[in-house]
Each structure stands twice: as structure tokens, then as C-alpha cells.
Amino acid sequence: xxxxxxxxxxxxxxxxxxxxxxxxxxxxxxxxxxxxxxxxxxxxxxxxxxxxxxxxxxxxxxxxxxxxxxxxxxxxxxxxxxxxxxxxxxxxxxxxxxxxxxxxxxxxxxxxxxxxxxxxxxxxxxxxxxxxxxxxxxxxxxxxxxxxxxxxxxxxxxxxxxxxxxxxxxxxxxxxxxxxxxxxxxxxxxxxxxxxxxxxxxxxxxxxxxxxxxxxxxxxxxxxxxxxxxxxxxxxxxxxxxxxxxxxxxxxxxxxxxxxxxxxxxxxxxxxxxxxxxxxxxxxxxxxxxxxxxxxxxxxxxxxxxxxxxxxxxxxxxxxxxxxxx
Numbered sequence: 459x460x461x462x463x464x465x466x467x468x469x470x471x472x473x474x475x476x477x478x479x480x481x482x483x484x485x486x487x488x489x490x491x492x493x494x495x496x497x498x499x500x501x502x503x504x505x506x507x508x509x510x511x512x513x514x515x516x517x518x519x520x521x522x523x524x525x526x527x528x529x530x531x532x533x534x535x536x537x538x539x540x541x542x543x544x545x546x547x548x549x550x551x552x553x554x555x556x557x558x559x560x561x562x563x564x565x566x567x568x569x570x571x572x573x574x575x576x577x578x579x580x581x582x583x584x585x586x587x588x589x590x591x592x593x594x595x596x597x598x599x600x601x602x603x604x605x606x607x608x609x610x611x612x613x614x615x616x617x618x619x620x621x622x623x624x625x626x627x628x629x630x631x632x633x634x635x636x637x638x639x640x641x642x643x644x645x646x647x648x649x650x651x652x653x654x655x656x657x658x659x660x661x662x663x664x665x666x667x668x669x670x671x672x673x674x675x676x677x678x679x680x681x682x683x684x685x686x687x688x689x690x691x692x693x694x695x696x697x698x699x700x701x702x703x704x705x706x707x708x709x710x711x712x713x714x715x716x717x718x719x720x721x722x723x724x725x726x727x728x729x730x731x732x733x734x735x736x737x738x739x740x741x742x743x744x745x746x747x748x749x750x751x752x753x754x755x756x757x758x759x760x761x762x763x764x765x766x767x768x769x770x771x772x773x774x775x776x777x778x779x780x781x782x783x784x
Contacts, residue, residue, distance in 0.1 A: 459479075459554040460475060460476070460478075460759060461475075461476060461478050461552060461554065462476075462518060462519060462520070462553065462762045463475075463476045463516050464504075464516060464517050464518070465516045467505065467515070468506070469502075469505055469506045470506075470763055470766050470767050470770060472505075473519070473762065473763050475760050475762070478553075480554075481550070482557070483529050483530070483531045483557055484531055484557075485531050486532070486534060487530075487531040487534070487557050487558065487559055487560060488529065488530050488531065488537060488545075488557070488558060489530075489555055490523055490525040490526065490527055490545060490555065490556045491526045491528045491554070491555060491783070492551065492553060492554060492555060492783070493525040493526070494523070494524045494525070494572040494756075494779050494782060495524075495551035495552050495556075495576055495779065495780045495782055496522035496524075496778075496779055496780075497774075497777070498521060499673075499696060499698055499769055499770075500521060502769060511548060513548065518549055518552055519552055519766075520550060520553070520556075520762075520780070521546060521548060521549070521551055521580065522544070522551060522576055522579060523545050523546075523550075523551040523558070523576065524544040524566070524575035524576040525572060525782075527539050527541045527563070528555070536560055536561065536563070537560055537563050537565065541563075541565055542565065542572075542575075543564060543565055543566060544563070544564050545558045545562045545563040546579060546723075548723075552759065552762050552780060552782070553759075554759070554782055554783055562726070564579070567741060567744060569745070573753055573756060573779050574751050574753070576779045576780075577753050577777035577779055578740070579737060580610075581609045581612075581777060582613045582749065582751075583722055583733065583737060584613075584695065584720065584722040585610055585613040585616075585617050586617050586736045586739065586740055587720065587725065587732060587736050588614070588671060588695060589618060589669070590617075590736070591732055592691075592719075592720050593669045593671070593693050595618065595623055596622070596623075597622025597623065598623070599623050599668035599669060600623065600624045600625075600665075600667045600687070601614070601618040601623040601626065601668065601669045601670075602626045602658065602667040602670045603625060603627050603628065603638075603671045604628050604649075604672045604673065604678050604682060605628075605674040605698055606627035606628055606629045606634070606635075606643065606646075607627075607635070607638055607775045608774075609769070609777045609778075610673050610696075611629075611671070612641055612775070612776050615627050615638050616641050616750075617749075618642075618671075619641075619642035620743065620748060620749075623669070624645075625642060625643045625645075626644065626645045626661055627639070627645070627647070628647040629646070629648065629649070630648065630649060630650040631650065632648065633775075634775055635647075637752070637775055647661075649678060654682065659685070665687050666686050666688075666690060666713075667682075667685060667686060667690060668686075668687050668689075668690050669691045669693065670683070670685075670691070670692045670693060671693050671695060672692065672693060672694060672695055674697070674698050675694075675696070675697035675702055675703055676699035676701035676703060677699075679692075680703055683717070686713060689713070689714050689715065691718055693718050694717060694718065698772065705717060751777060752776030753776060753778070753779050754775045754776045755774060755779075756778070756780070757778070757779075757780050759780060759781070759783075762780050765779075765780050
């Protein structure tokens, strides 16, 4: 099979398209004829050795795959050959075939195509677990989403609205902000031109926001933390800016605010029921027409480097997907 191989932890430029043996299927696993793989910010980190998980070299990156099951291992009962599924794999997605643990495979609704599926579970799953399980977002509260036009940010806008929040979307260009408004944002802030704290005060009448969803980090984190309302919750999703903020913990005392970490993938091992319940809700919302993945670009397998680079350079809006086969 053809696959994108990471031979050294030196970043995107050193990935290569190679012909390799398809991995064997063990008990409890399935083989998927991969049609599409979602591109995620973690891909930029894992190929540079900067992610919290470091697979042994060489490896195939790619964590979010959609396709048709072509082989099942011993003991697999939840899915069968021929099923259309999306699955989460820590690695292996940028390939014509992917072998994953069968318990991560989710059958697709009839109306969901492979590109939509590959854009769905990680971004929507992260945002739903963050807002519902970790952030305890309530109807009527105010939610600020930083990096709101990105892969996870845009899903947080959608889900926040579905949960009844007033959503403030913050992004760096008018075009990105227009996209967030199309997804339901009530207010927008262009933080490349406007002062984030001043605009939050203006929008909220000085009260501040109840929940901040932050996949960006850096100085925006610091400004947003200081803009929280009483008992506000700061959700730490990631650090797309490349800067991990340091926090004067005294800031948490003044208004009883909480800084809450969100590592979605860890629930697969520590509390799978959280992921299962969340994904059931998300796929139900999709089937009801309440969620619509925004895919800004698709790339063929041979151009996977370009796909990942578009995310690293913050050029993309919503999700980017690699189509591994047509």
C-alpha cells in the first residue's frame, strides 16, 4: 500500500510517500480501506517529536480515518466487513489501508460521506467534551472562542450555540469572522485589529465571559483569563500560537475562576464512557441536521505534506482532509 512515512522527527518537510506492507490485523482489530483522513494540529507536533505521545520510528501519521472495513480480527463483534466507519487511530491514517482497534470504529450515518466523517470526531468530540463535560457550559452563559475559525474553534461555536450559550467568536481576519457568524456566532472580535479585553467588556457590559475555549495559547490566553466572569472557566485546548502561557495563580483567586485542561484522547483509556456518550450525542445532532462540518480544502495522499503545512501555517479554516483514495 502507499503511505506517508515519518522516518525522522524533523517535521513536515521530511515526510515521504512510500510503498510499504500493510500492517497485520491482530485480535480485536480491523483493517479499513481508508478513503479519507482528517488533518489535525497534532500531526504537526507528532512528526516533530513535540507531541505528548511519541510513536516508535518509522510510523505513518494520521489519527482520524474514514473508510470501509475490509478485514476483521478474531473476536470483533461490534462491526463487520463492508461497514462504512470512522475510527480514531493514534497513528496510521495517511495510508491506503489503516489497522485500528475495533472499539474505536463508529458506523457512519447514511447521509455522512467519507470526507465529512474524517472531519468529524476529533474536532467535534474535543469541543463537546470540553464545553459539556469539562466546562459545564450552561444555557444562557457567555462563551468566548479563540481561534474560532480553526478546526476545533468552529465546532466550539456550533456546539456552544446548540447548548444555548451566547457565543463570542474571536479570530484574525474579517473572512474568518464571517465564517463564524455563518455558524451562529452572536458577536465577533478581530484580535488582529481590536483589543480583546476592551471588546469583551463592551459586549458583556463589563461582566466578562463565563467560559473561554482556547486552542491558541500565548498572549490571547492571558487577556482572556483576565476577562472571565465570577466563577468563570478557562478551557485549555492547545497552543496553536506556539507559545505556552505561564499563569500567575493569584489571578484565579480574585474571581474564583478555574483553569481546566482538556485532553480528549486520554478519555479513550481512562473513561471511555465519556467519549461514547459524547459521540452518540454528536452523531445524533449531525443526523438531525444540527451540525455541518466545514471542510475548507481536500488534498490527495501524495500532497499530505501540503495539507499538514496549511494547518501549521494557519492558512486553513475549519477542517482540512486528505483523500487517500477516490
